[in-house]
Amino acid sequence: MKITDIIALENIANDIRKGIIRAVYHAKSGHPGGSLSCADILAVLYFNIMNIDPKDPESKARDRFVLSKGHCSPAIYATLARRGFFAESDLDTFRKIDSPLQGHPDMNKVPGIDMTTGSLGQGLSVANGMALASKLDRAGCRVYCLMGDGELDEGEVWEACLTASKYNLDNLCVIVDNNNLQIDGTIEEVAGMKHIYDKFHAFGFEVITINGNDVHDILNAFTLAKNIKGRPTVILAKTMKGKGVSFMENQVSWHGKAPNDEEYEQAMKELGGDRHEENRN
Numbered sequence: 001m002k003i004t005d006i007i008a009l010e011n012i013a014n015d016i017r018k019g020i021i022r023a024v025y026h027a028k029s030g031h032p033g034g035s036l037s038c039a040d041i042l043a044v045l046y047f048n049i050m051n052i053d054p055k056d057p058e059s060k061a062r063d064r065f066v067l068s069k070g071h072c073s074p075a076i077y078a079t080l081a082r083r084g085f086f087a088e089s090d091l092d093t094f095r096k097i098d099s100p101l102q103g104h105p106d107m108n109k110v111p112g113i114d115m116t117t118g119s120l121g122q123g124l125s126v127a128n129g130m131a132l133a134s135k136l137d138r139a140g141c142r143v144y145c146l147m148g149d150g151e152l153d154e155g156e157v158w159e160a161c162l163t164a165s166k167y168n169l170d171n172l173c174v175i176v177d178n179n180n181l182q183i184d185g186t187i188e189e190v191a192g193m194k195h196i197y198d199k200f201h202a203f204g205f206e207v208i209t210i211n212g213n214d215v216h217d218i219l220n221a222f223t224l225a226k227n228i229k230g231r232p233t234v235i236l237a238k239t240m241k242g243k244g245v246s247f248m249e250n251q252v253s254w255h256g257k258a259p260n261d262e263e264y265e266q267a268m269k270e271l272g273g274d275r276h277e278e279n280r281n
Helices: 006-027 032-037 039-049 070-083 088-093 123-137 155-166 187-191 196-202 215-226 261-270
Strands: 064-067 143-148 172-178 206-211 233-238
Touching: 006 032, 006 039, 006 070, 006 088, 006 215, 006 261, 032 039, 032 070, 039 070, 039 143, 039 215, 064 070, 064 123, 070 088, 123 143, 123 155, 123 172, 196 206, 196 233, 206 215, 215 233
Parallel strands: 064 143, 143 172, 172 233, 206 233
Antiparallel strands: none
């Protein structure tokens, strides 16, 4: 499956947002803000860019995806459900004690999850290993790693950047969900994070800057990244936290809480759905 129509991809991103809200609402907990901000990126990756097959989720030939900001699991779960890896009705079990859809993704329990993540800062190192293994095995796999901008506070991220550059991992594409908000405020307020472009460039990355909530921009960026040779690529995707739900947009308070009944109804109405919509599967 490779969907090229922009409107179709935008509609899929909207479906992913509805899945995010659905999952967090039923769990009464979760991280909607940073999940909503990256929905457009995941729609393009999973429905256009990545070589994946829901019928063969462990294929050795598949491209890999690492959600380094693992707390935004509602985003990847909603994406995988929409792509057909499991039933969309499973989203209602998010964070339940007997559900495979836990608060952070588990590669041993959920089809389509390539790496168990949760501790921020570790995803890029794992993605490096996957990209290097693909080169050594001549497998031809590409590896995509989605990080949060707040996650860049972690020193091990920059150690991983050194490694990616040293081994010329041109089959690695890092995406930074640059929504400018983390749990306690803006990235500048929390740790003084500035000049992200210059930092990655200094570590030997090809740096691409885009509007991360614009499907056309995202498609062009991933296409460009595939053609970069001899060095890793990072896409700095400027996004809006809580994108698509008016009262969540650019509000740090929606980093990690669930909507109540009234808020859920409003969110689903804005996204063009309702709490009683029938399961797609």
